Amino acid sequence: MMAAAPTLAAWPPLVAVAAGPLDAGLTYNTLVALAGVATVGFAAGVAGTLALLRRRPLVGDAAAHATLLGVGAAFLLTGRRDLPTLLAGALVSAVAALVVLVFLRRIARTRDDAATAIVIGVSFGAGLALLAGITARGLPGGAGLEQFLLGHAAALTAQDALLLAAASCATVALVAVAFKEFVLVAFDDAFAAAIGRPVGLIDTALVALVAVMVVVGLPAAGAVLVTALVVIPPVAARQWTTRAGRMLLLAGLFGLAAAVAGVLASTLRPGLATGPLVVLTAAAICVVSFAVAPERGWLWRRSTLPGGEESP
Amino acid sequence: MTAVAAPILEFHDVTVAYGRRPVLWNVDLAIAEPCLFGVIGPNGAGKSTLLKAALGLVPVVGGYVRFFGAPLDRVRGRVGYVPQRETVDWDFPVSVMDVVLMGTYGRLGWLRRPGRRERDLARHCLDRVGLVGLAERQIGRLSGGQQQRVFLARALAQEADVYLLDEPLAGVDVRSQEQIFRVLAEVRDQGKLVVVVHHDLRTAAEWFDRVALIDMRLVATGPTADVLTPDNLRRTYAGRVELLEEIGRAVAERGRTP
């Protein structure tokens, strides 16, 4: 670990003055962590928009609950507690959960919703059993793994934040490049297949992106609530625009705002996990969007004449 | 000795199964000339399935389908498609122009975005179907007939030589139906094959040059007047299909019929 990080006071005077009111309690570390969490929030909103457009908004739920198992397994197998190792384990178990989900649906012919619920419940239970077992045996370094349940962004180091930011930027870059393909498949997969697009591959890429975001979002929101970061911002964004590109951007911004606000709010009181606050911020944005967005918002609709321009 | 040109669209002994259950049995159908071709039959008879099999959207368990003598993968750019309207989520945040531009994606490939040429082509196609004023409107705010015409414009933007349309007139008002058919006739006059899955016998008799009667198997095919005879219609619509369905079930369950 590095020595005590420089505080804001050591920064160029302009920045110090501008950030004056925030100086209390904020260090370089915290700022980098905030920046990292901000990119994660943005990327989660972006990935979630694609999932919502494809009508599978909860696709990350099973992956999210399975991450706990991977975190525990990574710790057990390597003895290390650094974030990259634990998140790597989380990614492996997230992907495994999604594979099991596909297997249950296609080969075991389980109903979709039941399959998701089964994977969620059993994988989370297994993860919990693993973590509890680790703590019960008092393995060194095993305490604190439960931060991954509800999120604990304050524990992020600058290096961790950079890793998260890098993954998030890669996700956003991929979406930017292949945006029109994702939208094509989400809108009309029959047409997409007819013109020769590999719909299955594109869907797999989408699910992979969501899985990555779910894993990357663990420090900010925790396993139980990270799907909210992927689901809520796109729903809110849909209220404001009828263009897919703008919806994507807006969802990213909402996700960013929720992540940053949630993390900041959690510094107000020690012991408050970050996850619930991030989600509550996102929910607040969503409620506001539902109320005041032009054309679709409730307040707006109350004031238009019946049979106005609204679509059926 | 002169070579015979390959038919534009050929189904050779095509059997299609959902899971293990056959739904289309041994269809042999070849369309050699450009025309307005109707696929007629009762509901659930496999008409849409035939089209989807041609496009590779459902697996073919016996036989093959060829366009211009080649498998679809080699000539995808020459085949246009208008899927059924119900499959689409009309609340989707795209505009009419966005949807029509999707017709150009086949030629654009993965990385290129639609540019000026594509937009001009899209506007031209919208003009042909009479929707150019609505280019920026979100698709949910259109009537049924307008939505169908957007899909047609998208297919036209594919600049294909064969067009396959799945129930393009379902739930569309009469005026729009006539408009759509006029466009299809124009396309045929330009030397393209237009294959339409259609549900209405009366209009089928008026509009199509040739038809195929489908009821889980090909019952008859040829010029419209020759095919739509009372005898053929009875064979199709009165259905000997229960037999095929029972056998299909037995196959799916790996057993025998009683």
Add this chain to the structure above:
Amino acid sequence: MNPTDGTVLVADAGFAFHGWSMATAAVVSAACALVGSFLVVRRMSLLGDAIAHAVLPGIAVAVLAGGRLGGPLVLAGAVAAALVTVWLTRVIHESVGLAEDAGAGVVFTSLFALGVVLVTLFASQIDLDPQCVLFGILELAAFDLVPLGPFLVPRALVTAVAVLGLVAATLLATWRLQVFTAFDQAAARAAGVPVAAVTMLLLGTTAVATVAAFEAVGAVLVVAMLVVPAATAELLVHRMPLVAAVAVALAMVGACLGWVAAWWLNTSAAGMMAVVLGGFYALAVLLAPGDGLVARGAAGLGLAWRVAREDWLARIWRAGEEAGGAGEVARPRPRSAIERAAAAWLEWSGVVESRRGMVRLSAAGVREAETVVRSHRLWEAWLGRHAELPLDHLHPPAEWVEHHLGAAMRERIEAEMAAGEADPHGREIPREAGGRP
């Protein structure tokens, strides 16, 4: 108490400890499995998951307002939260046209987050803490005793039994309606069943069951108890009362086994219960009669064997026909491994007599072969008549349909043909043998 801080289980307190804990777990999981059977059949598993999360703020508020954990106020709070969830999801869906999924996702995660914040902020005033909300405090149940007559029983068990009673009474009272709505909602509505009320009742019952489960296994694992036993039961039996009964039985056994496993492995009971239930499901996927993977594989093999056998017999028969009705013909060459095996079996069992490179069909063999050839030629005739197929396209379809025609079907096909009609190639169609299919 926090299962992840190292104090999972105190020193073994003997039979009473394990007994009470297992009893509580079993009763709780029985209640959840009972209600879960309906949720699973009605494709409402995720709604069950949503309710399990969303009741938290309701419970927190009720406990803050002076209710005891498990008391009637808390049950009311949970039901209220569940109804709010459903109402909000509906409202979002209608005003926005979003898939139900998305609306439910927004609502239940937000409500759960709210609940966690409430529980954290008022931790001193409630005996819930965020960690316990997530994975329950079953391990402490045996120590929180209340007097019941002359006995001291765990409070959690009392709650659980009350909840089971409530759930069972509600569902049994409305059993027919629930089953009808579950299997065919449209028909139920058409028949005048108040579908909305029936559904609300089911969801309210879910909320109540969730409250009992909360204390035992916490929010997230409630979904395992609701869904997994019911999904397992559905693989094994197919009629509703049986599904519910099997689900309850599996749930109770799974809860007890999970407890024992957790004690043995020194880890969280809630987690191990979910794992054990998952194990049952995996076993059912593999071994269920009919739907299980093993059964399906066996059926596939069975068909392949039958096809190989029938093909072999038919080949010998046709060879005999071509040779002008000769009894003995040269042994054909098998075209695949399974055909080779089938040929060997037929010769070993005497259906085919083999001697010095020549084969002859026994009487039984002739009967079976003629049945196959008959099916084949009847199908060719039928196709020739009813589909626009050229002659050379008739053989392949008949090659695979011939194995799937039963006696009655053959009669039906034959009924459509003129007496003594030949197949489209002009070959005679063998008569139906008496008896054998």
